[in-house]
Amino acid sequence: MSEKHLSTQFDSELSGISNRVLEMGGLVESQVAQSVYALTNFSGDVATDVLRNEERVNAMEVEIDRDLSTIIARRQPTARDLRLLIAISKTIANLERVGDEAARIARTVQRLINTGVSSRLRLPVNDLAYEAELAIAQLRKALDAFARLDTAKAVEVLKQDDQIDQEFDGLLRKLITYMMEDPRTISASIDLVFVAKAIERVGDHAKNLAEVIIYIVKGTDVRHNPVETVESMVK
Secondary structure (H helix, E strand, O other), X not given: OOHHHHHHHHHHHHHHHHHHHHHHHHHHHHHHHHHHHHHHOOOHHXXXXXXXHHHHHHHHXXXXXXXXXXXXXXXXXXXXXXXXXXXXXXXXXXXXXXXXXXXXXXXXXXXXXXXXXXXXXXXXHHHHHHHHHHHHHHHHHHHHXXXXXXXXXXXXXXXXXXXXXXXXXXXXXXXXXXXHHOHHHHXXXXXXXXXXXXXXXXXXXXXXXXXXXXXXXXXXXXXXXXXXXXXXXXX
């Protein structure tokens, strides 16, 4: 079998895996959006749907990882191609963890409903929805950067990461105020602190994806570097 034919097969296998990674990314993005919808609308049914689809996300991670291992064993890729395969493995690990955060939010919604928390109780669920919008936008941008191997867009994700952190800090202060002003909100507010943290972690995983994209394209590990330094690296 010619070297050109082998290369074409390898490229086809990589393209297939990349498409499945993007499919997985679209699924976990939807999971996060659904879990927040379940929270803002106190919908136990939607929360249940999120938890049901968690199994599909986990299965996709296992299947893609298995196929990556098969490619590595069969193709014995060069250093550059091996770097790409390892980076894809890191990508799906981050996506699976995004799915975990969505499931965590859905379980919190179920708990709030089961404990009889009223949607009329004064709680900052709309603020949580805004934080989620920021995180979902970051995740979508990171997935788009992955599809195009666009380092400039990946740097944009890194630059905007602080917005989600600031929103989380503001939510934390607001929830503490609510607990001080109305003791009835204490239990639910504590749950919402964990929801806010889960959303913040979604943003962290989007940031991790952006760093992986830069690693794929440039071959440089940019973790723990200031954004300004990373930006200068990719120019």
